[in-house]
Amino acid sequence: MTPDELRDIQARAKAELAKIDTAHTEENENRLRAEFERRGWKLTRSGSGKSGFTLVDPGRTRISGLTLADAQNLFKKIAKS
Known part of the structure; x- marks a missing residue:
């Protein structure tokens, strides 16, 4: 891995962390x-930290290990449908 590739990976990781931090209020x-x-769904805190959320759909299917940024992105898709 070159130094440029490493800097690129670090920059992308920082950007993803910034999205998580921004969404988590x-x-x-x-x-x-x-x-x-x-809309009949349920968002619950399933742990501590910024990736401790579970989303339950109306049919009771659970999606665990979400951040609020993840939930926000899923909500945008749900709201369009």
């Missing part, structure tokens, strides 16, 4: 929880 968590509930 109490206000955003409460907003997403309410928006999911309006």
Whole structure:
């Protein structure tokens, strides 16, 4: 791996962490929880940290290990359908 490749990987990792940190606010968590509930879904905190969320669809299928950024991206797809 070249130094340029390593810098590129580090930059992409920092950008992903920034997305997680930006999405992870109490206000955003409460907003997403309410928006999911309006559509019959349930967003719950399943652990500590920024990737400790579980999403349950109306059919009771569970998606675990989500960050709020993940949940936000999934909500955008759900809202379009």
